Amino acid sequence: MTYSVKEAFYSLQGEGAHTGRPAVFCRFTGCNLWSGRAADRAGAICQFCDTDFIGTDGQHGGRFHSAEALADHILALWPEGCGHRYVIFTGGEPLLQLDTDLIQAMHAREFVVGVESNGTLAAPEGIDWLCVSPKGTSDVVVKHCDELKLVFPQSAAPPERFSHIRATHRYLSPMNPYDANRITPQSDHTQAAIAYCLANPEWRLTLQTHKILGVD
Ligand SMILES: C[S@@+](CC[C@H](N)C(=O)[O-])C[C@H]1O[C@@H](n2cnc3c(N)ncnc32)[C@H](O)[C@@H]1O
Ligand SMILES: Nc1nc2[nH]cc(C(=O)O)c2c(=O)[nH]1
Ligand code: SF4
Ligand SMILES: [Mg+2]
Numbered sequence: 001m002t003y004s005v006k007e008a009f010y011s012l013q014g015e016g017a018h019t020g021r022p023a024v025f026c027r028f029t030g031c032n033l034w035s036g037r038a039a040d041r042a043g044a045i046c047q048f049c050d051t052d053f054i055g056t057d058g059q060h061g062g063r064f065h066s067a068e069a070l071a072d073h074i075l076a077l078w079p080e081g082c083g084h085r086y087v088i089f090t091g092g093e094p095l096l097q098l099d100t101d102l103i104q105a106m107h108a109r110e111f112v113v114g115v116e117s118n119g120t121l122a123a124p125e126g127i128d129w130l131c132v133s134p135k136g137t138s139d140v141v142v143k144h145c146d147e148l149k150l151v152f153p154q155s156a157a158p159p160e161r162f163s164h165i166r167a168t169h170r171y172l173s174p175m176n177p178y179d180a181n182r183i184t185p186q187s188d189h190t191q192a193a194i195a196y197c198l199a200n201p202e203w204r205l206t207l208q209t210h211k212i213l214g215v216d
Contacts (some may be wrong), residue, residue, distance in 0.1 A: 099124055
């Protein structure tokens with residue numbers, strides 16, 4: 001298996017239940033819900049994506065010809081000699097590439113394995129923390145996850161559509177402008193998400209705190 005990685009970096013998880021937790025992010029190239037090209041955005045299933053996932057030219061990106069090679073590359077980004085290792089596979093859509101070989105290679109290096117997925121593809125065995133973030137009209141095939149993190153509002157994906165998915169945590173994440181690296185949290189979408197959570201207390205609010213803080 002060859003893995004195509006756009007970028008890899010060490011930062012704090014900005015969103016969801018693990019907000020504030022140090023992690024190596026491994027961002028795979030490619031997605032099944034948008035080509036990543038601006039000209040295709042309006043016709044895509046997912047139209048608000050904030051991420052460049054084309055190519056392998058980002059920081060610590062590249063093509064890796066084995067699970068062992070990519071796992072060593074990720075380990076080299078963790079502070080030397082430190083434990084509490086956490087990797088988050090994202091993208092693009094990580095479940096297009098993540099397989100059991102790579103999960104096992106990360107476990108062998110004492111990493112906890114987190115995944116950020118759109119939920120349209122079956123997940124391999126061994127993931128320690130699965131976050132599913134449904135998109136537009138797409139079909140979510142994942143039936144249970146640790147965290148459902150729905151970008152809000154989406155006209156084709158209201159929270160009620162996902163009541164059948166078993167999730168330990170349910171978060172609404174206000175939709176931010178796709179081209180903004182820095183945000184202030186008091187947007188109309190945030191106000192709407194707050195109102196929805198207050199009326200439907202099984203949902204909690206999460207924010208893209210890395211964009212408030214200005215970190216990767
Ligand atoms: C770029 S996606 C990659 C992982 C996967 N393809 C997915 O969609 O979950 C990472 C996270 O960013 C969120 N996201 C993308 N664009 C966003 C935006 N404009 N506002 C808020 N969250 C956004 C996604 O919902 C997802 O939780
Ligand atoms: N700090 C930080 N936290 C994140 N959580 C999910 C992210 C992603 O793009 O998948 C992300 C990201 O890009 N940066
Ligand atoms: S599914 Fe995820 S990576 Fe794909 S376009 Fe949407 S937000 Fe971006
Ligand atoms: Mg991001």
